[in-house]
Amino acid sequence: MRLSTIIFATMFHGYAQLAGAVESHCEQDESIIFNCRTGKKIVSVCASKTISDSSGYLQYRFGPKGAPELILPAAKIPPNADIQANTLTFAGGGGAYIRFKQEPYGYVVYTALGRGWGDKAGIAVEKNNGLQVNLNCKKPVLSELGPDFFDKAGLSKDQIGFELP
Structure with missing residues (x-):
């Protein structure tokens, strides 16, 4: 097992137990890839049960429970260049x-764990690649983000880079 897989598995131990008890924008027949509350609003990344670069879909959904204000992409289509992903490496963590793009905006859903500061998760809203707003997640956070999922979904590697807010 790769070190990065161990880090991501350790970060969000207990995912299966939480998934059924958390409010999400994902539908019953979808997988929760990421989910948390940022106050009164919920951010969810939902995927079809089967996903690859040629089939299935991945969507970012944000807004109050039961009424997402933003869904990207709007249609349930296979992942394309507007959805990119990458990993972060830190001393003592990762x-x-x-990143879901809708020019000139980017919506970056992230999770991280580092020695000295613990775990972080949230959504960063960018305009022209510059941070506009960062919303921190409140616990519990559900996350399947990581290289195994990125490979399975056929996501393009993000070339812009991302600095934790």
């Missing part, structure tokens, strides 16, 4: 993120 992280992962997915």
Whole structure:
């Protein structure tokens, strides 16, 4: 097992127990890839049960329970260049993120764990690749973000990079 897989598995131990008890924008027949509350709003990354670069879909959904204000991409289509992902490496930790693009905006869902500061998760809203807003997740956080999922989904590697807010 790769070190990055161990880090991501350790970060969010207990995922299966939490998945059924958490409010999400994902539908019953979808997988929760990422989910948390940022106050009164929920951010969810939902995927079809089967996903690859040629079939299935991945969507970012944000807004109040039962009424997402933003869904990217709007249609349930296979992942394309507007959805990119990458991992983060730190001394004593690591992280992962997915960037959903809708020019000039980017919506970056992230999780990370580092020695000295613990775990972080949230959504960073960017405009022209510059941070506009960062919303921190409240616990519990559900996350399947990481290299295994990125490979399985056929996501393009993000070339812009991402600095934790």
